[in-house]
Amino acid sequence: MIKIQIAKKADTRVLALLGRITWAESHGQYIDDKNSLLKYLDNNFSVSKIKQDINNPKNLFYIIYVDDLPVGYAKLIINAITESVASQNNCRLERIFIQNEFIPLKIGQQLLDFVEEKAKALQLDTMWLSVYIKNKRAIRFYERNEFKNVGELNFLVNEIAYENIVFSKKI
Numbered sequence: 001m002i003k004i005q006i007a008k009k010a011d012t013r014v015l016a017l018l019g020r021i022t023w024a025e026s027h028g029q030y031i032d033d034k035n036s037l038l039k040y041l042d043n044n045f046s047v048s049k050i051k052q053d054i055n056n057p058k059n060l061f062y063i064i065y066v067d068d069l070p071v072g073y074a075k076l077i078i079n080a081i082t083e084s085v086a087s088q089n090n091c092r093l094e095r096i097f098i099q100n101e102f103i104p105l106k107i108g109q110q111l112l113d114f115v116e117e118k119a120k121a122l123q124l125d126t127m128w129l130s131v132y133i134k135n136k137r138a139i140r141f142y143e144r145n146e147f148k149n150v151g152e153l154n155f156l157v158n159e160i161a162y163e164n165i166v167f168s169k170k171i
Contacts (some may be wrong), residue, residue: 001067002064002065002107004065004114005062007061007062009055012047012050014063015063017045018070018071019050019073019097022098023045024041025097025099026135030134036160040157058079060077060078060118062075062114064107066102072096074095074096074111078124082153082166083151084150084152085128085150090124090126091122091127092128093115093127093128096115125170125171127147128167128168128169129147129166129167132162133162133164139165147167147169149165149167
């Protein structure tokens with residue numbers, strides 16, 4: 001059975017571990033220096049960092065479960081500004097990750113549909129995100145879901161810039 005729930009402060013450790021695992025699975029192969037990868041994971045997916053993020057009211061986390069096992073999550077940031085998106089009433093889908101072994105279940109689509117509905121319920125009009133230019137599977141996923149390429153930005157991993165596409169969608 002699949003269910004999606006809003007993450008609470010009690011879920012901080014689960015989010016930190018899910019974030020660390022899924023980010024390494026989805027992006028680790030693109031980071032040449034594995035020490036740099038570990039440093040990035042330590043800085044961005046520590047329990048204290050996730051606790052700080054979950055306490056920010058602009059950040060909304062959602063965890064997806066398969067048979068009561070947490071296997072992925074999404075993070076929305078309300079009214080996140082980027083020069084590529086004109087709307088001031090938007091949200092950034094900063095993270096949507098599913099553990100690799102659960103990707104064949106197509107639950108990423110369910111999680112995306114869920115967060116889009118949550119964004120609509122908050123009366124937001126645009127969702128945007130960025131994706132690494134070499135992440136072809138993610139690019140196809142967003143294009144299938146009617147996101148449009150509206151620009152680019154550099155995503156920094158320990159001072160090294162990785163070119164990302166900015167996708168946007170009216171919701």
